Amino acid sequence: MTDKVLSAYTKSCLPRLLVGLGLSLGMFVVVLGVSLFFGFLTSNDLLSRDLAPLVMMGCFLFLFFVLMVGIMLWGLWVRQKRNQQLDGAFTPWGLQPRNYLISGRQYAGTYRGRAVNLYFHVSGGRYVRTPVLEIFVRGNIRTRLGLGSSNVLTRLGGTLTRQKALSIDDPIYEGVLIYPLDESWARTLLANPFVRTALTHLLGKDTPGVRAVVYTPDAVSLTLRHFGLDLITPSAAREWLEDLTALAEQAEKQLPPTITAESSKIEQNAIANRGAFTIPVVVVMLGILFCVVGMVVLVLTMTALTGTFP
Structure with missing residues (x-):
């Protein structure tokens, strides 16, 4: 794994890991403190031993309720703040926002x-x-x-799909895995100075996060993972759009590829209509839920009728 990838993973995952461990430690301290407190009360006959478990359970339920409400309010605040940041970065360039999944955001324009x-x-x-x-x-x-x-996962993915990586002796593409469908077309495109400049902005060594640029039959895309949200600014959004537009323009200007492909319906929906996946996913999840519930009901029914666990 390259230093860049390791740094990106560390920057994005380590803070969340530390916060999670801190919360877990805090919950452990609270539970231990409450347990010791009730132990002190019962040992000094300040609280009935018969009543102590009920009172302690009530305290735990109250603390759990307060914790859940706090987490929910915090999550809503984080989502609202993040949406404001995203809207401020992308709406100036003609993209209209909508909600996406539970806490995501999507834009079109x-x-x-x-x-x-x-x-x-x-x-x-x-x-x-x-x-x-x-x-x-x-x-x-x-x-x-x-x-x-280039990292362990991308190299493994290329091996599993039996794709041959393209080797280009150019410092711009150092540490970048390149998988072309049409090798000759790709070499010509990647030698284009406008393309080299745009890809330096999008995939260069100094760019934060784990990134990928993908040409599909109908679009050019940039995917970013493991980055800080402070990266998303109006100027950065404009630069990404400019570079991707330049990549699309240069791909259309050069001679057409000899090995061509067409986007599937799934790919087209993944670009412009991800809502088309909602109903199938919900149906599958409900089907799994009904199967699990049905199995539990069946086992309980057989146990009740036979008196033995199957």
């Missing part, structure tokens, strides 16, 4: 005559969570080309 779709959300587990920013600028690319930070 045009920039310099090209359709733009943008998605922001937070993904990952409890502690190892990362903001994800995806920007799609439409273009008539007609082939595929992927460029991303």
Whole structure:
């Protein structure tokens, strides 16, 4: 794993990990303190031993309720503050905001005559969570080309999909994995000075976070992970849009690729209509839930009828 990738992971995950561990430690101290307090009361006959468990459970339930309300209010405040920051960065460039998933944000509009779709959300587990920013600028690319930070996961992905990485002797592409569908077309494109400049801005060694630029048949996209939210500013948003637009323009200007591809319906929806995935996902989740509940009911029914656990 490169120093850049390691630094990005550390910057995005370490603060959340420390906060999570701090909260866990705080909860442990509170539970231990309450338990010791009630132990002191009962040992000194200040509280009935029969009543102590009920009172202690009531205290724990109250503390849990206060904690949940506090977390909910804090989450709403964080979401509102983050949405204001995102809107301030992207709406000046003609992109209209909408809610996305539970706490994400999506934008759609045009920039310099090209359709733009943008998605922001937070993904990952409890502690190892990362903001994800995806920007799609439409273009008539007609082939595929992927460029991303070289690390263990991206190299493993290339191996599993049996993709051959393209080697280019250029310091700009040092530490970048390149997977083309049309190698000749990709070499010509990546030698273009305008493309080299744009990719330096988007994927250069000094750019924060873990990044990938992907050409699909209908769009050029930038994906950012493991970065600080202070990176998202109006000037940064404009630079990303300018660079992606330049990449799309240069891809359309050069000779068309000889190995072409077409976007699937899923890819098209992933760019411009992610709401199309909502109903299928909900149906699958409800199906899984009903199966689990059905199994539990079946087991309990058999246990009640036979008197033995199956």
